[in-house]
Amino acid sequence: MSGAAPLLRVAGLTKRFGGFTAVDQVSFSVAEGEILGLLGPNGSGKSTTFNCIAGALRPMAGRVLFDGQEIAGRPADEVCRRGIGRTFQIPRPFRRLTLLENAVLAAHYGAGGAIPRAEAEARARDALRLAQLPDDLHATAAGLGAAGLKKLELARALATGPRLLLADESLGGLDAAEMRTAADMLRRIRDERGITIVWVEHIMGVLLSVVDRVVVLDHGAVIFEGTPQAAQEDPKVAEVYLGPPEARAA
Numbered sequence: 687m688s689g690a691a692p693l694l695r696v697a698g699l700t701k702r703f704g705g706f707t708a709v710d711q712v713s714f715s716v717a718e719g720e721i722l723g724l725l726g727p728n729g730s731g732k733s734t735t736f737n738c739i740a741g742a743l744r745p746m747a748g749r750v751l752f753d754g755q756e757i758a759g760r761p762a763d764e765v766c767r768r769g770i771g772r773t774f775q776i777p778r779p780f781r782r783l784t785l786l787e788n789a790v791l792a793a794h795y796g797a798g799g800a801i802p803r804a805e806a807e808a809r810a811r812d813a814l815r816l817a818q819l820p821d822d823l824h825a826t827a828a829g830l831g832a833a834g835l836k837k838l839e840l841a842r843a844l845a846t847g848p849r850l851l852l853a854d855e856s857l858g859g860l861d862a863a864e865m866r867t868a869a870d871m872l873r874r875i876r877d878e879r880g881i882t883i884v885w886v887e888h889i890m891g892v893l894l895s896v897v898d899r900v901v902v903l904d905h906g907a908v909i910f911e912g913t914p915q916a917a918q919e920d921p922k923v924a925e926v927y928l929g930p931p932e933a934r935a936a
């Protein structure tokens with residue numbers, strides 16, 4: 687990373703559910719324009735970390751600084767207005783509304799309702815184009831398959847006008863070709879728009895060819911931070927993903 691202040695800094699982030707610590711003193715930073723992969727097996731604390739950043743959960747300790755401002759514990763709509771857009775692991779569009787209407791609502795949400803309808807529609811159309819949705823923007827969301835729903839989820843997050851995009855499990859439910867397309871799309875969004883991305887995923891696969899850096903969680907703690915290349919060679923990462931060496935040989 688360069689010497690510039692990071693766009694996002696998470697420090698000592700901790701979240702407990704009852705007596706169970708789901709996120710334990712997690713710290714990492716993301717530079718403006720970077721794509722960071724936040725990886726880890728099921729239950730390692732990725733979504734909880736993500737939700738603490740996006741304002742869906744209130745952390746018990748730690749800091750979340752976005753563009754130098756503390757946002758830990760701020761509500762989700764305020765976090766969005768400040769410039770953090772998110773997708774959900776399970777897409778939740780308004781199924782009876784059209785693709786365009788879904789994205790227009792997201793544009794209004796991101797602006798706190800403070801933009802005229804024409805401006806919201808322009809932002810919505812731009813986001814839908816960027817997410818490569820089909821030409822018929824007046825079709826309802828109910829007609830979309832898994833890949834289309836993921837694209838609409840991405841378009842809705844983009845329509846909020848983010849500087850930082852939190853992408854949650856963007857590859858879930860996609861086949862190999864669709865995964866490649868989704869990964870290329872995230873890279874293009876960063877390359878063409880300069881949008882910084884934190885990409886949460888439990889599988890490494892195609893993600894490693896797109897991200898600049900990787901943070902790996904296990905049991906709520908950071909066990910690795912570095913380049914995708916180094917992640918593939920790290921014994922701790924291999925153990926988390928593949929099991930201990932003796933089990934792998936069996």
Ligand SMILES: Nc1ncnc2c1ncn2[C@@H]1O[C@H](COP(=O)(O)OP(=O)(O)OP(=O)(O)O)[C@@H](O)[C@H]1O
Pocket residue numbers: 703706708726727728729730731732733734735888
């Ligand atoms: N609301 C909750 N109440 C109690 N426990 C929770 C809650 N949310 C998450 N957990 C637990 O916290 C741990 C971390 O969950 P989290 O969803 O953050 O993991 P994850 O890495 O995102 O997993 P996945 O890849 O399956 O989405 C898990 O053991 C989970 O069961």
